[in-house]
Amino acid sequence: MRAVDIIIKKRDKQELTSQEIDFFIQGFSNGDIPDYQASAFAMAIVLNGMTPFETADLTLAMARSGQVLDLSKVVDIAVDKHSSGGVGDKTSISVMPMVAACGLPVGKMSGRGLGFSGGTLDKLESIPGYRVDLTTDEFIQQLKDKGIVLTGQSLDLAPADGKMYALRDVTGTVPSMPLIASSIMCKKIASGAQAIVLDVKTGLGAFMQTLDEARELGQLMVDIGRLAGRKTVALLSDMNQPLGSAVGNALELIEAVGLLHGHAPADYYEHCLHVAAHVLVLGQRAKTLDEGRAMAEKCIANGSALEKFRVLVQAQGGDVSYVDDISKFTSAKYVQVIPAPRSGYISQVHARIVGEASVALGAGRYRKSDPIDHAVGFLIQKKVGDKVETGQPLFEIHANDEAKLAEAAQSVLSAYGFSDEFVPPLPLFYE
Amino acid sequence: MRAVDIIIKKRDKQELTSQEIDFFIQGFSNGDIPDYQASAFAMAIVLNGMTPFETADLTLAMARSGQVLDLSKVVDIAVDKHSSGGVGDKTSISVMPMVAACGLPVGKMSGRGLGFSGGTLDKLESIPGYRVDLTTDEFIQQLKDKGIVLTGQSLDLAPADGKMYALRDVTGTVPSMPLIASSIMCKKIASGAQAIVLDVKTGLGAFMQTLDEARELGQLMVDIGRLAGRKTVALLSDMNQPLGSAVGNALELIEAVGLLHGHAPADYYEHCLHVAAHVLVLGQRAKTLDEGRAMAEKCIANGSALEKFRVLVQAQGGDVSYVDDISKFTSAKYVQVIPAPRSGYISQVHARIVGEASVALGAGRYRKSDPIDHAVGFLIQKKVGDKVETGQPLFEIHANDEAKLAEAAQSVLSAYGFSDEFVPPLPLFYE
Numbered sequence: 017m018r019a020v021d022i023i024i025k026k027r028d029k030q031e032l033t034s035q036e037i038d039f040f041i042q043g044f045s046n047g048d049i050p051d052y053q054a055s056a057f058a059m060a061i062v063l064n065g066m067t068p069f070e071t072a073d074l075t076l077a078m079a080r081s082g083q084v085l086d087l088s089k090v091v092d093i094a095v096d097k098h099s100s101g102g103v104g105d106k107t108s109i110s111v112m113p114m115v116a117a118c119g120l121p122v123g124k125m126s127g128r129g130l131g132f133s134g135g136t137l138d139k140l141e142s143i144p145g146y147r148v149d150l151t152t153d154e155f156i157q158q159l160k161d162k163g164i165v166l167t168g169q170s171l172d173l174a175p176a177d178g179k180m181y182a183l184r185d186v187t188g189t190v191p192s193m194p195l196i197a198s199s200i201m202c203k204k205i206a207s208g209a210q211a212i213v214l215d216v217k218t219g220l221g222a223f224m225q226t227l228d229e230a231r232e233l234g235q236l237m238v239d240i241g242r243l244a245g246r247k248t249v250a251l252l253s254d255m256n257q258p259l260g261s262a263v264g265n266a267l268e269l270i271e272a273v274g275l276l277h278g279h280a281p282a283d284y285y286e287h288c289l290h291v292a293a294h295v296l297v298l299g300q301r302a303k304t305l306d307e308g309r310a311m312a313e314k315c316i317a318n319g320s321a322l323e324k325f326r327v328l329v330q331a332q333g334g335d336v337s338y339v340d341d342i343s344k345f346t347s348a349k350y351v352q353v354i355p356a357p358r359s360g361y362i363s364q365v366h367a368r369i370v371g372e373a374s375v376a377l378g379a380g381r382y383r384k385s386d387p388i389d390h391a392v393g394f395l396i397q398k399k400v401g402d403k404v405e406t407g408q409p410l411f412e413i414h415a416n417d418e419a420k421l422a423e424a425a426q427s428v429l430s431a432y433g434f435s436d437e438f439v440p441p442l443p444l445f446y447e
Numbered sequence: 448m449r450a451v452d453i454i455i456k457k458r459d460k461q462e463l464t465s466q467e468i469d470f471f472i473q474g475f476s477n478g479d480i481p482d483y484q485a486s487a488f489a490m491a492i493v494l495n496g497m498t499p500f501e502t503a504d505l506t507l508a509m510a511r512s513g514q515v516l517d518l519s520k521v522v523d524i525a526v527d528k529h530s531s532g533g534v535g536d537k538t539s540i541s542v543m544p545m546v547a548a549c550g551l552p553v554g555k556m557s558g559r560g561l562g563f564s565g566g567t568l569d570k571l572e573s574i575p576g577y578r579v580d581l582t583t584d585e586f587i588q589q590l591k592d593k594g595i596v597l598t599g600q601s602l603d604l605a606p607a608d609g610k611m612y613a614l615r616d617v618t619g620t621v622p623s624m625p626l627i628a629s630s631i632m633c634k635k636i637a638s639g640a641q642a643i644v645l646d647v648k649t650g651l652g653a654f655m656q657t658l659d660e661a662r663e664l665g666q667l668m669v670d671i672g673r674l675a676g677r678k679t680v681a682l683l684s685d686m687n688q689p690l691g692s693a694v695g696n697a698l699e700l701i702e703a704v705g706l707l708h709g710h711a712p713a714d715y716y717e718h719c720l721h722v723a724a725h726v727l728v729l730g731q732r733a734k735t736l737d738e739g740r741a742m743a744e745k746c747i748a749n750g751s752a753l754e755k756f757r758v759l760v761q762a763q764g765g766d767v768s769y770v771d772d773i774s775k776f777t778s779a780k781y782v783q784v785i786p787a788p789r790s791g792y793i794s795q796v797h798a799r800i801v802g803e804a805s806v807a808l809g810a811g812r813y814r815k816s817d818p819i820d821h822a823v824g825f826l827i828q829k830k831v832g833d834k835v836e837t838g839q840p841l842f843e844i845h846a847n848d849e850a851k852l853a854e855a856a857q858s859v860l861s862a863y864g865f866s867d868e869f870v871p872p873l874p875l876f877y878e
Contacts, residue, residue, distance in 0.1 A: 024619040056620060059486075185451075186450075187487035188451050188454035
């Protein structure tokens with residue numbers, strides 16, 4: 017078998033066999049197949065596509081390029097929850113303790129923020145001491161002992177994916193459904209997930225801007241899961257405007273912990289309960305979504321979800337006093353409320369503009385190596401469908417630099433749209 | 448400007464500017480742009496194509512990646528003739544001396560054979576001492592002094608093309624009209640050609656197997672020539688069966704020199720006169736093709752074309768006595784005539800099969816580094832449209848190994864097709 021013949025086959029729109037895909041990915045992973053062949057292969061995939069079978073084979077080949085965890089001896093059903101990324105999406109931080117408190121052990125490996133989209137690890141690191149670099153052994157031990165883990169991606173898992181992603185980033189081969197779907201799913205499979213709830217975001221602040229694209233990605237990942245023998249459900253949720261109120265690392269963490277304390281913005285609360293219900297059903301703790309939702313609500317009401325979060329933070333070396341007293345988080349130097357410049361109904365809060373403004377404040381990264389500022393960000397007080405009067409609070413900026421604060425005010429104001437006519441609120445989920 | 452943005456633009460089917468193409472090719476040539484970006488770019492071109500404007504820009508950018516010869520002070524009009532490659536195509540060796548004898552100076556840089564297709568340099572090296580590695584200065588001086596040069600491609604010319612070709616070969620990005628056309632034309636432009644006659648082969652033994660493909664390639668190269676300010680003509684000629692009789696290095700050289708002595712297979716003679724007439728018209732030595740043809744015939748008849756070839760061989764260090772006495776060429780150890788296995792009309796002499804059989808005998812290379820045997824090859828005595836009786840000579844094998852001889856007999860017999868019905872001869876040129 018020769019790499020060039022596999023490239024030619026894909027170039028000529030023929031379907032590749034499992035053996036061919038495996039040969040290419042293992043060769044690329046161990047360095048036998050050079051970058052210049054892998055990038056030509058990736059471009060051929062971007063332009064000619066892949067069938068769901070090929071995509072599943074690609075996913076499994078990438079998963080097998082490193083260690084594949086077997087959690088079947090640790091838990092009954094290893095469940096995972098993945099979001100395709102967006103602005104203000106702190107869902108995992110609330111949902112994981114909720115479902116763990118319902119008796120379903122959950123171990124999750126998360127990512128960092130890049131570009132306008134935030135990352136769970138950065139938010140968790142707002143808590144002093146919190147470790148996101150657990151070893152695989154620590155991951156397994158904590159899952160067994162505590163029933164909850166929330167850490168970073170182990171470097172041993174799916175190394176071909178990391179190598180391929182770095183190459184795609186510089187060769188114009190990022191936007192491809194099969195490449196995106198396999199990149200997400202291979203990490204889930206390598207980390208031992210047997211049941212996966214996918215939260216695919218769509219809208220102005222998502223990577224999938226249209227509902228059709230999001231649906232296609234969701235369906236493809238469900239197909240991959242099925243072909244790989246993993247139970248998989250994909251939800252399509254709105255990302256035209258930020259989720260909840262908080263955007264920024266500590267601000268989002270506070271909002272996520274707030275939900276466990278029993279207070280949170282209505283849209284964020286609804287979103288989390290919906291996701292938690294799906295995780296509980298897929299993990300066979302609940303028979304129906306209604307039952308799952310009721311269980312999750314109960315765990316919030318009786319404090320067991322919050323307690324599970326405390327257990328998580330303590331297990332990973334974080335200072336639990338921050339969970340109990342959110343006033344301990346370092347505040348930004350400048351906090352300013354921006355009033356509505358006119359009255360009317362809010363017709364838009366452009367999520368991507370808000371996300372980019374947040375990066376500009378220092379909450380995110382332009383490059384992987386950039387440092388971040390945990391304290392800065394926004395509280396979005398008025399959202400689509402809300403009625404405002406001139407001068408009422410629209411959003412709040414938390415900044416550590418006066419010039420950046422002024423810029424951020426301008427940017428986020430430009431993200432807002434107003435209408436004299438009634439505007440209905442945006443849906444939380446589609447379909 | 449960033450390489451990745453140029454790749455993305457081509458991936459998304461947008462037209463690239465001259466500046467973008469130039470940036471990419473110069474960057475690739477000097478090593479700033481790595482192979483893995485160039486191969487993704489090449490795959491995007493293979494799958495999304497290029498406009499004639501983009502292709503002309505690509506051609507000029509590759510020509511400018513090294514030295515570009517200016518021959519305007521050496522000759523009135525620098526003419527060049529290029530064949531897209533085939534089996535038994537020794538045309539340049541006959542045509543260059545003919546047109547030089549008509550008073551039109553010609554300097555040509557040729558290539559070596561690869562795969563089933565032979566190369567002019569290998570054929571010329573059948574003459575002991577003949578040098579094909581002239582320096583650029585030697586090229587210019589000999590063109591000025593002798594009016595004829597036939598040597599190898601200088602390494603200083605269009606280095607980006609050589610680098611790109613090596614990469615295309617291993618990344619499945621060879622078959623692309625813009626990439627093939629620009630690769631041919633950039634070398635012509637860099638070597639200073641102001642007028643170019645392109646002989647585009649089509650058929651079973653050509654890279655362009657269909658007439659449509661050959662026409663498209665010819666038209667694209669004419670477009671590039673026009674946009675680059677070079678007078679360019681493309682001829683479409685048949686390569687379903689070998690051209691002339693001889694296939695193999697010394698055998699072809701002998702046939703080409705034979706034409707200058709006044710005896711040659713009829714199809715080869717016609718082919719050469721047609722090409723020579725076009726070169727003479729484009730080089731402004733003749734007003735019409737008929738006039739050009741008559742001039743060329745006269746130069747053969749009066750011995751001046753043969754004399755010009757003697758001048759060429761002597762100037763490049765070759766032993767001229769071989770030109771005067773072809774019996775001096777080393778013969779192959781075994782020469783065997785293969786008789787027709789049946790009677791009828793010849794309906795096919797599959798050029799590619801004959802070319803591959805010739806490589807198997809040792810006349811060609813599988814890899815660039817393979818040595819070659821100048822003595823071996825075939826004389827194809829019966830061609831499409833000929834009537835044969837069982838037992839009449841069909842072709843002659845020249846071999847240095849008995850086992851290979853037997854194999855070659857089998858292969859070339861399989862290249863032949865027979866019909867009981869009349870079969871017309873193949874055309875020499877199309878359109």
